[in-house]
Amino acid sequence: MHDWRIPFLAISSWVVLGCGVARSQASCAYADSVRLAYHIPELAYAVVTAGGVIDMQTLGNQRQQPGYPAKPTDRFHLGSNTKAITALLAAELVEAGKISWDTPFFALFPELQSASRRGYRAIALRQLLTFRAGLPAYTYTFASPSPDELTGDEAAQRLALARYFLAQPPMRRQAHGLTPSNADYVLAGLMLEKATGRSYQDLVTAWGQAHGIAFGFGYPNLTDPAQPWGHNPAGEPLPPVPNPKLSWLLSAGNINVSLPDYVKFVQLQLRGLRGEEAGLPAATVHELLFGLPVFAYGWFNRLEADTQHHVAYNEGNAGAFITRVQVIQEADRAYILFANSATPETAAGLTMLQAYLQRRYGR
Structure with a gap:
């Protein structure tokens, strides 16, 4: 494990955007x-409150190749942070x-x-959004079912995937009755x-437009090669190739989004918790984030x-x-960290940066 007191590299070797604001220069x-020590191509982060942005930066390169500098409006694939968007919708x-x-x-x-297991007969929207439905574990790396087994357009494939899940044995429940599954x-x-x-894409797009947020779907470079490319666990940039299994997990x-737009989404949560957002009652927002132990609606939670x-x-x-x-x-306070790579080094670097930001800005 790296020591958090890593030495700074020579300023002349940095590729840095947005370090001109005096308050945030040190961070x-x-x-x-x-980013450099942990070999992260592009790193973006923000520290926000309900009413403002304390610090927001985008650093590095869109892909691990020369000639692709990062831009403040770059889009990042959210992965499971999509779940909070689905729950709020x-x-x-x-x-x-x-x-x-x-x-x-x-x-x-x-x-x-009729083709589903009896143990699933009572599942409702609440259980599905709180990881308490009992469905089997699944992610895009699972071999079965394969794309060849599910036919039709993306919507038909997701329905066929649901039929497949409902025929499988349930997951053994964890503490607090959790059965976390995509x-x-x-x-x-x-x-x-x-x-x-309406389609999920249409629902999310319309909701985002109403809040000044431009959501996209899939890896950002699928629709625009000038956006950041993701990097696999070996650190290699991934070209824009559709992944049907990620489409199943829509x-x-x-979802993909820029950091400035995701800041708006997170600030909706902070304002909602304070009763300052008209969209939902404060009690509902609190229920979404903290209403059940360990995992509520799209969010894990804990009491420090x-x-x-x-x-x-x-x-x-x-x-x-x-x-x-x-x-x-x-x-x-909210802390947001984005990176366009998924190596163990990237995860360790994000942990280090988050700890530093919390020491600097409070928790």
């Missing part, structure tokens, strides 16, 4: 030294009367019930589509022993990007 320089649809937390899955998809969010996304008659982990502060957090990693976010209710 920017430190962050870039971490669901909450607004519940408030609008389009669906209920207790709407059973099979009330919307009765055609899937499959839960695949089914939740299907429910939101069926309840509204509502569980396949030393500060007694409530912390909601999550990490996204679909094999080419790592994104981390932490929302601290009582401190009115």
Whole structure:
């Protein structure tokens, strides 16, 4: 493990954007030294409050090749941080009367019930969004089912994937009844589509536009090669090639967004917790982040022993990007870290940077 007191590299060797703001110069320089020491091509981070941005920087290169400098508007793949977006969208649809937390899955998809295991018969939207539905574990690296086994367009494939999950043995429950699986969010996304008659992409895009946020889907370079390229665990840049399994996990982990726009999303949570956001009641926002132990609706959570502060957090990693976010209710702080690589070194570097930022800006 690296010592957090890593030496700074010569300033002449840095590729740094946005270090001109006096208050954030020290953190920017430190962050870039971490980026270089941990071989992270592009690193972006922000420290925000409900009403403002304390620090926000984008550093490095869009891919591990010369000639592709980072831009402040670069987009990053969120991975599992998509789940908080899906849960917030669901909450607004519940408030609008389009669906209920207790709407059973099979009330919307009765055609899937006969081939499903009896243990899944009672699952509802609430259980799916809180990792308590019992569905088997699944991620894009699983060999089965293969893309050849699921036919039709992407929507038809996700429905076939749901049918596959519902025929599998349930996961053994963890503490607090948790059964964390991307499959839960695949089914939740299907429910939101069926309840509204609109595609998940359309729902998310429209919600984002209403809040000044431009969400995208898939790895950023799929639609624009001038956006950051992800890097695999070997540190190699990944060219823009569609991944059908990531498309299956659309509502569980396949959104991309720029850091400035994601800041807006996170600030909605901070303002919502304070009762300053009109979209949802403060009690509902608190329920989404902290309403159940360990994992609520799209967010893991904990109570810090030393500060007694409530912390909601999550990490996204679909094999080419790592994104981390932490929302601290009582401190009115959120920390966001994005990287376009997914190596163990990247994860260690982000841990170091997050600890530094919290020492500097509070937790």
